[in-house]
Amino acid sequence: MPERPWQQAPPPTGDHCWSWAPDGLEDLPRVRREFQAHLTGPELGELDTDRVRECVLALDELMSNGLRHGRAPVEVEVCSVRGGLLLMVSDRAADEPPRPTSTRDPGQGGMGLGMIASASVACGWEPTTDLKTVWAVMPTDEVSAA
Template sequence: MEVNVSEQHWVQQPPPVITGNIWTWQLESTDQLPAVRAELRGLLSLVSRLEPVSDIEFEEKFLLAFDELASNALRHGGRPVRARVSFGSEGLLVEVSDSAATSPPTPAVGRDPSQGGLGLGLVAALASAHGWVTQAERKLVWAFCRRMAPRRRGAFG
């Protein structure tokens, strides 16, 4: 199934409440993102040993969603940028906030893909749910990735 990432809409709605592990980062620059992504990958790997995530592809999609939302906030939002990841039995939630409360997330529509700007559409296509809200003079953009039941191994593997 092909998804047109430029046609994904971002509705103003609160994120789901996820109970479980919560990790937070204060982001000042896109230069931090590789290290934060590596740290998050390690945390997901550690927690997955105790409570398996459905598969590596799920984690990679979530890491991509995290990276896109964080880099968008750093490039287009106001500082400080805060990122929060919640890992629960329901799934993974990424919330990224910045001080540009009056600037809603605006996916690129009708733009030549070579010009970039498709990150929000990509996140919307990857996530089970997504949205944004304003809270205490900050904009919070979020994406939720629902966990699937781990694949069961058959008798031969």
């Protein structure tokens, strides 16, 4: 699949949001469990198992990137948007854009942003004075990812 670049753009406006503030990688299993509980609960209706898995993996990748490559504190927010879920991870490395790679050996890692871009209907990042937000809209309806 061709890799879509992560363009600098503001995220769409969402509603019905959930948020977390992971302090470190050790918090990711808890956030994944809580997020999955939201995805499989009555709030969103019945999502396809593959969609749930894609959303959880995408959020995990964005969170781990923020914690590994960004600057603390890291904030996570997931909101409903038309046809999908807006995943947003913010950190204090406003001067560091996301850097997807498709040229590295997959065994060396670093492929997550490209996979998210391929599975999402939109993705981007927005820097402000002291904050960077990396975001992706993951489809929940039967819509093919762009």
